[in-house]
Amino acid sequence: MTRHDTMATFRVGHCAALDKTFTDVLGVLLHKRLATLDLVAQDGTRVRASASAPSFRKEASLEECREQAALHLKAVLVETDDVEATDGEKAARIAAAHDYQQRVEDALVAVKLLAAEGKDKPRASTTDGDARVMKMPDGGYRPGYNIQLATAGSPFGGPRTIVFVRVNNIGSDMGSIVPMLDQIQSRTGDLPKVLLADANHEKHDCIRDCAQRGVVALIPVPARSQKAGPNADNDDAIAAWRARMQTDQAKRTFRARASLCELSNAHLKHHHGVAQILVRGLEKVTCVALLAALATNILQHATALLA
Numbered sequence: 162m163t164r165h166d167t168m169a170t171f172r173v174g175h176c177a178a179l180d181k182t183f184t185d186v187l188g189v190l191l192h193k194r195l196a197t198l199d200l201v202a203q204d205g206t207r208v209r210a211s212a213s214a215p216s217f218r219k220e221a222s223l224e225e226c227r228e229q230a231a232l233h234l235k236a237v238l239v240e241t242d243d244v245e246a247t248d249g250e251k252a253a254r255i256a257a258a259h260d261y262q263q264r265v266e267d268a269l270v271a272v273k274l275l276a277a278e279g280k281d282k283p284r285a286s287t288t289d290g291d292a293r294v295m296k297m298p299d300g301g302y303r304p305g306y307n308i309q310l311a312t313a314g315s316p317f318g319g320p321r322t323i324v325f326v327r328v329n330n331i332g333s334d335m336g337s338i339v340p341m342l343d344q345i346q347s348r349t350g351d352l353p354k355v356l357l358a359d360a361n362h363e364k365h366d367c368i369r370d371c372a373q374r375g376v377v378a379l380i381p382v383p384a385r386s387q388k389a390g391p392n393a394d395n396d397d398a399i400a401a402w403r404a405r406m407q408t409d410q411a412k413r414t415f416r417a418r419a420s421l422c423e424l425s426n427a428h429l430k431h432h433h434g435v436a437q438i439l440v441r442g443l444e445k446v447t448c449v450a451l452l453a454a455l456a457t458n459i460l461q462h463a464t465a466l467l468a
Contacts, residue, residue, distance in 0.1 A: 176444055179451040184348045186458055187324060191349060195462050196313055196322035200414075201353035202421035203311040203325070203341055203362065205334040206429065209437040210292035210304040210446075217284040217294065217304070220276070223269045226287055230262040264290060289441040295332025306330055306438060308450050311341050312425040313353070316417030320461040323425055323454040324349070328447045334358075338367035342374060352376055357418040365399055372398035379415045382406050429453050 190196040218226065237258040241251050267290030275283030286292050292304040311325030325341045338358065346352055352374055360381040371378040382403050405411050430436040433453035438446050459466070 176448045183455045198353045200355050201313045202357040202418045204422035205307045205309040206426040207305045212286040212288040212292040212304040216286040216288040220272050226265045230265050234258040291443045293330040306446050310425050312421045314421050326454045334361045336364050339370050368402050369398045
């Protein structure tokens with residue numbers, strides 16, 4: 162196995178180890194007071210999946226692909242008697258046929274799950290069954306994943322620390338605050354004091370959860386929510402959030418959001434090569450995201466850690 166193959170296998174085959182290492186490094190940074198949870202900004206960034214738009218098919222088409230994959234596998238097995246092919250070539254052909262057959266099965270499972278969720282005309286990819294078509298930063302729609310990060314740091318500059326990493330195949334950040342708080346608490350035993358997030362994260366259940374945990378949520382109030390009259394959602398936590406976002410202090414603090422989370426997104430895509438994912442499946446994409454976040458944290462604090 163070449164060095165390239167070794168590295169490629171390592172980065173997607175040790176998710177639990179990477180997750181633990183990320184937690185350990187984060188613990189060291191917090192213990193040495195190189196990072197704090199006083200101010201945390203959350204954001205999701207969509208990245209291109211390793212799948213093409215034509216690979217997305219409906220269930221009927223996938224059933225046809227299943228039949229074709231079975232026939233192809235039989236044909237490949239028959240070719241094992243080919244004297245002109247080496248054993249390595251024969252093994253590679255069989256592995257590729259099995260791989261395609263498995264990817265078709267994964268796509269069928271995905272399309273049935275989407276149908277059960279009530280999706281209209283569900284489609285799934287025969288290349289990456291976990292990928293979903295979603296809106297990208299340039300406004301176009303392509304197969305992708307949503308890498309959600311939470312970054313801690315100072316509004317006045319200095320090192321930024323990624324404290325939360327989560328990958329999903331949902332093209333929206335709505336409802337992602339609670340999983341973020343759960344993960345940070347699980348990793349560190351603590352919670353952010355102030356949370357900054359854009360209006361795409363505005364979900365009343367999440368705002369209530371922040372209030373119950375003592376986290377000050379600074380999330381812009383969407384126009385549709387400002388125009389809404391009194392309703393069942395206008396409890397104390399929601400009313401306090403709306404009033405808080407009208408204050409000058411909240412508006413000043415919220416200005417730090419972009420400098421915190423957008424920098425992490427940029428580093429992830431442009432310094433660590435995650436602008437387009439080259440691996441397939443949620444678990445493997447999560448491995449890549451964890452490795453990139455781990456590298457970011459070490460590089461951001463390298464000088465202090467080596468001192």
